[in-house]
Amino acid sequence: MRNIHLVYFSATFTTRKILREIARVMGGNVIEHDITCDRPSAKVMVDGEHDVLVAGAPVYAGRVPRQAAEALRAFSGNGGPAVIACVYGNRDYDDALAELQDIVDRQGFKTVAAGAFIARHCIFNDVAADRPDTDDMRKIDNFATECARLLASTPDVSALPEPTVKGNRPYKESKALPLFPSADAELCDGCQTCARQCPAGAIPEESPCQTDGDKCISCGRCTVICPRHARAFRGMPYEQIVDKFVKANAVRREPETFFPAPVNGPTA
Ligand SMILES: Cc1cc2nc3c(=O)[nH]c(=O)nc-3n(C[C@H](O)[C@H](O)[C@H](O)COP(=O)(O)O)c2cc1C
Structure with a gap:
């Protein structure tokens, strides 16, 4: 049985909910690392042959939160597979998934699948208020099932091409929001x-x-x-922008998933 190293940063628990579901459906012995407040005290060496990393972070201004990026440096992949997911509040995930892919790959993992999922916006709570909903959870389960199938049928992930995820490199400039609770x-x-x-x-x-x-x-x-x-979140300048933000991001976005492009077999 594979160990699943489940690693997430999740301040308001939606990333945790989605990542836990992915790990549950993939099956295996789940070892959970919550990096929201704490970093592992020692380097976590993941067994590249038997284990898989399932890593997730919310999207902050189109990027991976800096704290999450730093904490992920404690994990070492030894060529093992990684399933990655970013969770965003129905505006956009911009370059966050590409950045997350680069982060885990730099740590010695091989990204085999990636997903961008939607959850309630933790600042503007009326955006995607009821997400992830039943339809999202079904898509998350399908993603996890596909990940499990891919890993079961690929004993050597080093031969897999990396999935091409949406996002730009170089990433957009990282910006702090001037909104405080x-x-x-x-x-x-x-x-x-x-x-x-x-x-x-x-x-x-x-x-x-x-x-x-x-x-x-x-x-x-x-x-x-x-x-x-x-x-x-209340008072100025929050009250000045909340209605405009909610209106601008009212159209429902859907989860997106990325897998390696099929490798062409030998032609007969
Ligand atoms: C500082 C900050 C910046 C954010 N930037 C974005 C963004 O660029 N796009 C987006 O759709 N959601 C954005 N969000 C919303 C979060 O990505 C979303 O609410 C996510 O579900 C939070 O995950 P968590 O519950 O695991 O903390 C931002 C949230 C915060 C706190």
Whole structure:
């Protein structure tokens, strides 16, 4: 049985949901590495012959979040296969999937399949609000089934051509968003859950109603984990752009998957 090294960065848990489903359907012994807040303390050497990497990250401004890219450097592939997925909030994934492919390949993996999937936008929650939905999950299951079939029928993945994913190289410039969640002091009871689980360490434990704008990566984790719903994106400039953003991204995008092009066999 293969070990599946399931590696994900997932601040608001949609990437985790999708990546866990891919690993579940692919089958095998799943070893989970959540790199959202922590990096592995030692290098993870993946057995290139028997194991597979399933790696995923959300799309931040068309790119892989910098923290995810850095944490992925702890994994070493030894020529083993990788299935990669990016998860985005129905605007676009731009160059994120191409970047993720380059990251895992640089770590010594061979990307054998890639997918771009859609989930609720963690800043503009009315965009793709109910995604991934049943139809998405069916497509995710089909993708995972196809990945399992490809790996079962390809004992030596080094001979496979890499899938050509959508995206540009060089990648678009990485940009931070000037939007930070804030806390409603009336609702906050000082439990510090947000401070303890902030991937960027941007919320001081001693004053959890504050947000350090120099550290905050706008990931939205504090808005989904606050037990009292005290934290949210609100105020200016958020209120100025939210309606326009929701309207501009209302048309439903569909999952896209990428596999190696069939290799031509010898002609008779
Ligand atoms: C800083 C930031 C930038 C984002 N940029 C994009 C983007 O370029 N395109 C897009 O469609 N969604 C974008 N999103 C939305 C996320 O990709 C989406 O909500 C994803 O599901 C979040 O994954 P998670 O739940 O695993 O954290 C962005 C979110 C954040 C926090």
